[in-house]
Amino acid sequence: MTDQSRYDRPDFEARMATASFDVAATPHITVDADACQGCTTRACVTVCPAGLFVELSAGGVLFNYEQCFECGSCYLACNEEGAITWRYPEGGKGVVVRRG
Amino acid sequence: MTDFDVVVVGAGPAGSVAALELARMGFSVCLLERGPFPGSKNVYGGVVYPRVLDGILPGWWDRAPIQRFVTRRATMIMTPTQAVTVDVRAQSWGSPPYNGITAYRAEFDRWLADEAAAAGATLVASTTATGLLTESGRVVGVRTDRPDGELTCGLVVACDGVNSFLAREAGLYPEFSRRHMTLGVKEVHRLAKEEIDARFNLVGREGCDIEMLGATGQITGGGFLYTNLDTVALGVVLKLDDLAASGRRPEDVLADLSAHPSIAPLVRGAELVEYAAHLIPEGGYDAMPTLGSPGIVVAGDAASLTLAAGVWLEGVNFAMASGQAAANAARLAHRSSDGLAGTHDHYRPLLEGSFVLQDHKRLRRAPDVVFSNFVQHVQPGLVCDVAEDFFTVVNPARKPGLARTVRRAMRRRGVRVRDAVRSALATARLFR
Numbered sequence: 001m002t003d004q005s006r007y008d009r010p011d012f013e014a015r016m017a018t019a020s021f022d023v024a025a026t027p028h029i030t031v032d033a034d035a036c037q038g039c040t041t042r043a044c045v046t047v048c049p050a051g052l053f054v055e056l057s058a059g060g061v062l063f064n065y066e067q068c069f070e071c072g073s074c075y076l077a078c079n080e081e082g083a084i085t086w087r088y089p090e091g092g093k094g095v096v097v098r099r100g
Numbered sequence: 101m102t103d104f105d106v107v108v109v110g111a112g113p114a115g116s117v118a119a120l121e122l123a124r125m126g127f128s129v130c131l132l133e134r135g136p137f138p139g140s141k142n143v144y145g146g147v148v149y150p151r152v153l154d155g156i157l158p159g160w161w162d163r164a165p166i167q168r169f170v171t172r173r174a175t176m177i178m179t180p181t182q183a184v185t186v187d188v189r190a191q192s193w194g195s196p197p198y199n200g201i202t203a204y205r206a207e208f209d210r211w212l213a214d215e216a217a218a219a220g221a222t223l224v225a226s227t228t229a230t231g232l233l234t235e236s237g238r239v240v241g242v243r244t245d246r247p248d249g250e251l252t253c254g255l256v257v258a259c260d261g262v263n264s265f266l267a268r269e270a271g272l273y274p275e276f277s278r279r280h281m282t283l284g285v286k287e288v289h290r291l292a293k294e295e296i297d298a299r300f301n302l303v304g305r306e307g308c309d310i311e312m313l314g315a316t317g318q319i320t321g322g323g324f325l326y327t328n329l330d331t332v333a334l335g336v337v338l339k340l341d342d343l344a345a346s347g348r349r350p351e352d353v354l355a356d357l358s359a360h361p362s363i364a365p366l367v368r369g370a371e372l373v374e375y376a377a378h379l380i381p382e383g384g385y386d387a388m389p390t391l392g393s394p395g396i397v398v399a400g401d402a403a404s405l406t407l408a409a410g411v412w413l414e415g416v417n418f419a420m421a422s423g424q425a426a427a428n429a430a431r432l433a434h435r436s437s438d439g440l441a442g443t444h445d446h447y448r449p450l451l452e453g454s455f456v457l458q459d460h461k462r463l464r465r466a467p468d469v470v471f472s473n474f475v476q477h478v479q480p481g482l483v484c485d486v487a488e489d490f491f492t493v494v495n496p497a498r499k500p501g502l503a504r505t506v507r508r509a510m511r512r513r514g515v516r517v518r519d520a521v522r523s524a525l526a527t528a529r530l531f532r
């Protein structure tokens with residue numbers, strides 16, 4: 001695999017810009033900052049396909065819920081019991097997939 | 101008096117078929133969908149195998165929103181610089197009753213839900229079921245996020261997807277674990293239809309589906325690529341715990357695949373028009389929940405009914421068949437003294453009598469084999485090396501025999517004979 005063959009890879013922002021979201025007023029993800037402090041794996045940062053979780057240098061993670069694909073990977077991959085609370089967004093809101 | 105005989109939660113293939121069949125039987129049915137329209141939350145890996153539809157919606161191919169009819173199915177085993185492909189073309193798959201179709205789920209699922217509505221089901225979109233209503237251990241309805249949104253019913257059919265909050269709330273999942281989950285990420289690329297036809301050797305509405313092994317580096321999983329009319333979808337499916345441990349980002353794994361010499365020319369110059377992701381319940385038979393309890397049954401992804409067994413990668417058909425079984429079970433229960441609340445007693449036997457649980461039971465060891473280290477990380481290199489060596493012309497040196505070629509490739513890849521034999525036997529046992 002050569003770098004030359006990676007001619008037209010979109011960057012991450014361009015990639016996310018292809019997905020549609022009707023953002024709900026209230027978050028459907030909540031994170032228990034205390035539980036995250038002791039976490040060493042940061043599984044959510046790795047697996048979230050939308051890249052919603054960002055590792056903070058001071059410990060813990062920063063997250064946003066707006067561009068969520070609603071897959072559920074974050075709370076399932078999370079090692080700390082109950083650190084991530086995840087539910088479906090309110091009806092009619094969230095991701096809209098047109099070519100899924 | 102209840103609001104409806106049955107509330108079906110989730111207007112995917114399982115829920116819409118359940119609602120369609122229940123409405124035809126004369127039950128009053130509410131079909132809830134949390135998205136703004138059915139299909140708006142759904143992502144899949146490429147092919148609907150439609151045999152189940154023949155009995156439910158005869159002549160479906162004239163009415164369903166279909167992209168292409170698959171006439172080419174290929175399995176590609178690869179390393180970063182090699183690929184060996186088994187490429188099956190069958191022109192008979194290009195005419196009725198068709199073997200597999202590609203579709204956009206936003207169109208296909210909406211069509212199926214509209215069929216349910218046309219049969220009399222009440223389709224309510226933009227409504228999330230937030231919990232179950234119970235009465236002395238029996239499910240008697242759902243709570244929704246609409247104002248005054250409690251719906252009472254004789255039966256809840258939970259088709260609320262891979263994360264099924266309802267099945268879990270009902271206590272039907274003894275273990276709901278990431279170990280059984282894979283994450284699929286998919287790119288849809290726009291390309292002129294003529295260009296797709298030329299690149300994939302297709303004519304008219306013919307379609308192609310390619311599945312890949314060895315495409316995900318050190319992460320257990322696979323790749324897929326399939327054609328729509330004027331888009332090509334490329335994706336990877338990654339075992340969630342493996343991905344988490346790898347520290348690699350899913351889009352980077354997909355980037356490696358799309359740069360592979362066998363894949364890059366197929367998507368070259370195409371414009372990315374949609375990126376999406378979804379979880380897949382790939383644990384098979386042993387990861388399934390209890391399929392129901394008084395007042396509730398579970399179908400489709402919510403019941404982990406996706407089949408991931410090597411060359412067989414199916415889900416939509418299992419979802420539709422389980423939705424149909426849920427409706428038939430409701431009819432049987434309604435006629436008995438238990439009423440609709442006893443549907444679960446009839447549901448599992450019906451699934452056991454159909455391909456849904458028969459295939460899953462027969463292939464229950466498939467996840468162990470397909471996700472094994474040997475099949476995932478040893479076999480692809482071995483197969484590719486043997487094929488490459490066998491097809492490499494070495495004269496004037498003497499041609500080595502096949503046995504020697506295999507022995508040499510095994511030595512080079514550090515493969516032990518007993519591991520190869522054990523894996524071959526496990527695979528043979530699985531598919532016998």
